[in-house]
Amino acid sequence: MAKSSVTIKDIAKEAGVSTTLVSFVMSNQVAGEPVYRVGEDTARRVMEVAERLQYKPNNTARALRSGKTLTIGVVVSDIANPFFAEIARDLEDQAYKYGYNVIFGSSDENPEKFGRVVDVLLNKGVDGLILVPCAGSEDAIRKVVGSGVDTVLLDREVPGLQVSSVVLDNREAARVITRKLLDRGARRIDMVSYSMNISNTRDREQGYLDAIKEAGPEFETHIERITHNSYDSIPSYFRSARERGVDAFMMATNTLALLVMSEIYKNGYHIPDDFKVACFDRNPLYDIYAPGIIFVRQPVDSFAARAMELIMARIRSGPGRKVPIEQIVLSPEISG
Amino acid sequence: MAKSSVTIKDIAKEAGVSTTLVSFVMSNQVAGEPVYRVGEDTARRVMEVAERLQYKPNNTARALRSGKTLTIGVVVSDIANPFFAEIARDLEDQAYKYGYNVIFGSSDENPEKFGRVVDVLLNKGVDGLILVPCAGSEDAIRKVVGSGVDTVLLDREVPGLQVSSVVLDNREAARVITRKLLDRGARRIDMVSYSMNISNTRDREQGYLDAIKEAGPEFETHIERITHNSYDSIPSYFRSARERGVDAFMMATNTLALLVMSEIYKNGYHIPDDFKVACFDRNPLYDIYAPGIIFVRQPVDSFAARAMELIMARIRSGPGRKVPIEQIVLSPEISG
DNA sequence: CATATATGTTAAATCGTTTTAGCAAGCGTG
DNA sequence: CACGCTTGCTAAAACGATTTAACATATATG
Numbered sequence: 001m002a003k004s005s006v007t008i009k010d011i012a013k014e015a016g017v018s019t020t021l022v023s024f025v026m027s028n029q030v031a032g033e034p035v036y037r038v039g040e041d042t043a044r045r046v047m048e049v050a051e052r053l054q055y056k057p058n059n060t061a062r063a064l065r066s067g068k069t070l071t072i073g074v075v076v077s078d079i080a081n082p083f084f085a086e087i088a089r090d091l092e093d094q095a096y097k098y099g100y101n102v103i104f105g106s107s108d109e110n111p112e113k114f115g116r117v118v119d120v121l122l123n124k125g126v127d128g129l130i131l132v133p134c135a136g137s138e139d140a141i142r143k144v145v146g147s148g149v150d151t152v153l154l155d156r157e158v159p160g161l162q163v164s165s166v167v168l169d170n171r172e173a174a175r176v177i178t179r180k181l182l183d184r185g186a187r188r189i190d191m192v193s194y195s196m197n198i199s200n201t202r203d204r205e206q207g208y209l210d211a212i213k214e215a216g217p218e219f220e221t222h223i224e225r226i227t228h229n230s231y232d233s234i235p236s237y238f239r240s241a242r243e244r245g246v247d248a249f250m251m252a253t254n255t256l257a258l259l260v261m262s263e264i265y266k267n268g269y270h271i272p273d274d275f276k277v278a279c280f281d282r283n284p285l286y287d288i289y290a291p292g293i294i295f296v297r298q299p300v301d302s303f304a305a306r307a308m309e310l311i312m313a314r315i316r317s318g319p320g321r322k323v324p325i326e327q328i329v330l331s332p333e334i335s336g
Numbered sequence: 337m338a339k340s341s342v343t344i345k346d347i348a349k350e351a352g353v354s355t356t357l358v359s360f361v362m363s364n365q366v367a368g369e370p371v372y373r374v375g376e377d378t379a380r381r382v383m384e385v386a387e388r389l390q391y392k393p394n395n396t397a398r399a400l401r402s403g404k405t406l407t408i409g410v411v412v413s414d415i416a417n418p419f420f421a422e423i424a425r426d427l428e429d430q431a432y433k434y435g436y437n438v439i440f441g442s443s444d445e446n447p448e449k450f451g452r453v454v455d456v457l458l459n460k461g462v463d464g465l466i467l468v469p470c471a472g473s474e475d476a477i478r479k480v481v482g483s484g485v486d487t488v489l490l491d492r493e494v495p496g497l498q499v500s501s502v503v504l505d506n507r508e509a510a511r512v513i514t515r516k517l518l519d520r521g522a523r524r525i526d527m528v529s530y531s532m533n534i535s536n537t538r539d540r541e542q543g544y545l546d547a548i549k550e551a552g553p554e555f556e557t558h559i560e561r562i563t564h565n566s567y568d569s570i571p572s573y574f575r576s577a578r579e580r581g582v583d584a585f586m587m588a589t590n591t592l593a594l595l596v597m598s599e600i601y602k603n604g605y606h607i608p609d610d611f612k613v614a615c616f617d618r619n620p621l622y623d624i625y626a627p628g629i630i631f632v633r634q635p636v637d638s639f640a641a642r643a644m645e646l647i648m649a650r651i652r653s654g655p656g657r658k659v660p661i662e663q664i665v666l667s668p669e670i671s672g
Numbered sequence: 673c674a675t676a677t678a679t680g681t682t683a684a685a686t687c688g689t690t691t692t693a694g695c696a697a698g699c700g701t702g
Numbered sequence: 703c704a705c706g707c708t709t710g711c712t713a714a715a716a717c718g719a720t721t722t723a724a725c726a727t728a729t730a731t732g
Contacts, residue, residue: 355690
């Protein structure tokens with residue numbers, strides 16, 4: 001631990017005031033409006049001394065006494081996924097605006113790890129949690145929420161739980177891009193999805209089915225469910241899809257999209273001439289990789305901003321009368 | 337912050353002993369060998385009570401008094417890169433073995449952000465730092481190391497700095513895979529690299545040059561340096577490479593490999609028939625994407641294990657006589 | 673002028689733990 | 703039996719901040 005060496009006491013002595021006063025000045029500086037009344041010139045003097053001595057408040061001591069760490073914990077499902085990496089970045093920026101920091105954890109879509117990570121974060125003393133649930137994490141989330149920790153769910157919901165959340169309108173988004181594939185001439189669209197039981201995946205499948213149903217009874221549907229992180233089945237799946245006369249794919253995530261598209265290229269086909277493709281999430285590789293692709297651009301910055309607003313509102317409303325639960329559903333933007 | 341509510345005091349009262357004793361029992365439990373002498377049955381009783389009351393030590397208070405957080409800070413250059421994502425995971429596991437936790441930050445290859453992130457970590461009170469330097473981060477690292485914080489560099493070195501590090505033998509690895517391309521019949525090999533000034537990138541370029549030089553004067557070299565995160569130049573580069581009769585590519589990272597390979601496929605060519613490809617780092621997409629690819633598999637688990645060993649050794653040797661600086665160079669494994 | 677109110681400041685308690693210094697009992701030794 | 707050494711335990715002082723309660727002084731109010 002870095003020895004901060006210069007403490008509030010040193011400043012007090014140097015400026016000829018009490019430590020209390022120094023503390024007042026410091027916390028007034030951090031928060032917006034002055035809560036404590038401090039003489040203007042005294043405040044200036046204290047701040048000058050603090051500056052000169054390069055005072056850095058000791059967050060640990062602060063946390064111990066005040067019970068607030070000004071840190072919120074974030075658990076995403078896979079930090080290596082560009083979608084979540086971007087969310088992580090944006091959350092960090094948002095938190096900064098409120099004078100907060102963020103600590104991350106990754107569940108790797110594993111409910112046990114999810115629980116462990118949440119425990120570690122709580123033990124480190126975060127003021128609130130922003131969680132991306134994974135399949136099987138319901139109990140852990142219920143427990144945390146039940147114990148009164150301020151929590152907001154992100155990207156995925158857990159039905160039947162009294163907790164705020166920010167998600168995309170996945171069903172509508174899926175419907176729109178599927179519809180778009182049809183408009184561009186696709187006759188036989190497969191959806192490639194995950195077998196994980198996660199709200200957003202299920203919603204996307206529904207949207208796909210909605211669109212095909214609307215199109216008419218002559219259109220067939222097929223949802224291929226891939227097991228997370230075991231992608232060897234893709235080549236054989238692609239072969240079967242081709243044999244069934246599939247001419248377009250709708251993918252539930254950017255990872256799936258890349259996998260299927262690389263399979264398409266590997267077999268010597270082109271996008272969008274041979275196969276049309278639609279999917280969720282942007283990926284930096286699209287730019288150069290698949291110019292003709294249709295994708296749902298999730299408003300990641302809004303995800304982060306809304307989630308942070310919700311958690312801040314909850315944190316700032318004392319333990320007494322809490323701010324009400326809010327479930328925010330964001331509208332998708334479609335590209336391509 | 338989660339109210340842990342039940343404290344050492346409660347246990348002391350319940351068990352009829354002093355808080356000191358409870359503290360002794362608790363910390364003996366955590367560390368390996370008993371440092372304090374405590375009666376065996378008393379210890380058992382205290383632990384029973386602690387268990388029954390579901391005591392969770394308050395890390396904040398611990399940190400404040402002891403000056404140790406049992407947390408080490410890690411700054412990688414891009415958490416969204418699978419290579420670093422895996423390193424992050426492995427570091428977490430390693431730390432766990434020592435009873436430590438890990439907090440992450442990402443510099444996004446930006447030296448200002450690097451400095452900010454390091455400051456935040458130090459301010460949170462980490463006991464040590466594991467850093468992946470980025471171009472321009474030298475000053476920040478020098479400052480941190482100079483101020484006595486235990487530090488280990490990972491994946492990239494900063495020449496002329498007294499600090500432990502764990503890196504791959506990048507030059508040798510690059511030489512070997514370039515050689516392998518030649519052995520498989522490549523006559524004109526381009527290297528695609530980053531323009532960033534980073535030790536490992538420079539070393540890889542040297543290895544490439546070494547191999548071509550060894551091959552004989554009739555072989556030409558070309559190093560194409562791409563600016564990080566601006567990949568629009570790749571199509572035009574690929575065109576020019578094709579015109580120059582290039583028949584193989586050696587890429588400095590997995591990201592570059594994917595970009596160039598997708599360009600190859602997009603133009604209707606195949607790997608390895610039309611172009612042979614070698615690169616650094618594994619990527620999950622390779623499996624399905626480029627079976628014929630040659631790549632350097634970096635021993636990520638060893639990176640993590642060695643780095644954690646080094647930082648632990650430094651942390652545990654008190655501020656008095658520090659363990660000596662160690663620069664560990666790991667051997668690459670070649671696949672394909 | 674007396675009383676109330678606002679303003680500027682501080683002493684001391686507190687957060688939950690670790691750590692220092694030391695006490696008391698038991699035991700072997702010469 | 704007196705001495706030192708070990709064993710088992712504790713009181714009290716940190717750690718560095720925040721927060722409570724209160725004390726002056728100045729200003730306003732009736």
